[in-house]
Amino acid sequence: MPQLGRDGDDLGANDELIAFKDEGEQEEKPNVSSERDLDDVKSSLVNESETTNSSDSEADRRPKPHPDVESRARHGQLFQEGPRKQHDTGLFQPSPYVGYPFFMISDLGNLCSPYLTNGALAPTGRTYLPFQWPLLDIPGRAAIRDSAAPTHLVRLSLSATHTQLVGFPTFLCCYNSREDTSAPGSLSSVTLICSSIWEAGMSRSPHTACYPVSPGGMTPIPHPLGWLLVSSGFSPRLVPPPQTSVPHPAIVPASVKQEPGASHSHPLLPCRKPPSTSEHDQEEERKPHIKKPLNAFMLYMREERPKVVAQCKVKESATINQILGQRWHSLSKEEQAKYYDLARKERLLHSKLYPNWSARDNYGKKKKRKRVKSETQLEGEMTCLSHLTHTQLSQASPASSLDSPATPTTALASPAGPAQLQPLSLTTKPPRITHSVGRNAVTPGPPTPSSTDTPTSSPPTASSRSSPQPLSHPFFLPPPTSSHR
DNA sequence: TAGCCTTTGAAGGCC
């Protein structure tokens, strides 16, 4: 595997990529206060999008990095955490917004002190970015979940575009593939590696910009590093970057995938794709895949699905979705309004992040992505949005708050336990309800919980869609709640 | 192993 060996400030030299977390190492629980801070930031971001723009410049809004740390960063030093588990302040947290498989780094400014004079700490779990970073989302969960191989894929999480715009060093993200990441928020041992990309042409100060810029609005800039692969022995190796790419953080360009027949030492290693049949195809494949923002029902599903699975002992998604659909209709307007509001904020932020994105862009990509995933067993896992500050959106993250006491347990507070239910009958599939007629014909007024609600957040009534088959099974019946209609 | 199933909502295109 060729090293990306260049000059002295080679950004991915092995000696600069050190800090890896032992796979067996446990992670601290997320810090509550840090989550609260994040929520504040999310809230402010959303509010900002909903209100008139302030006159403050983005630089003014950006947290000031620690000068000492910033200086180190400019010198391309890699900072590592010491061997002892650092009592961090919840720096690495599973994103409460599980709509996207992110990790959040809330504030790194207070992590300067542990750094040694040479910029490195004794080897242990994590590497911290050596300067203050307001918020960072690191894509990951999916990449880990299906990584059966005892290897660790490290990829650039920020495109050069972002790096140059936002001005902080690109970082690398190492996933611990052995960790059980099936549960939301379980991505705890992500290791960050801060490279010295800072010196690779990053002209702006680390705090000249704060908010992400849509990748579609930027000229693609090939990243100097490309991909980094870390074997099970944590021996990082650099992989030549994709030929053209600009992988937006979130996004794995289709061109970055395993070349059929190509031999390289790691099954997860993304490789350059052989030339497509047409330039149009190549262009399409280079386009980043930005997923649609989740609508209210999807947000509700993400929150309630695990509960239904646990409660009903049903795993089949089709059945679960039927149950959730029934429960959704049984929710009070106030309860639904929570999700509509969340979805509206989701759309707001999404449109802010990707102003040029259109839902039409994803048409036809779904099957293509499936094919690509089957070829590489990777791409689908890597197509997670890693846009900055995306998690800032979720003030009330549904899934992340699954186990939170503050989470309203509206639809699943049923006293009826699983033992009292008859999951077997659910296997009798009701006639399929097609939504080909009049699904979106009617869009009645939303619960409008707040005056900020926009017409686009209007939840449809039951009449707006063909009436689902009545499901009399207890599973489909919402648990009695005091707030129900 | 690719695609289906199943749900609701949003968005875009067509007429």
Place this chain on the structure above:
DNA sequence: GGCCTTCAAAGGCTA
């Protein structure tokens, strides 16, 4: 404006 299609999540199921 109405209708239609597609996608978003999820994981078991099926051809």
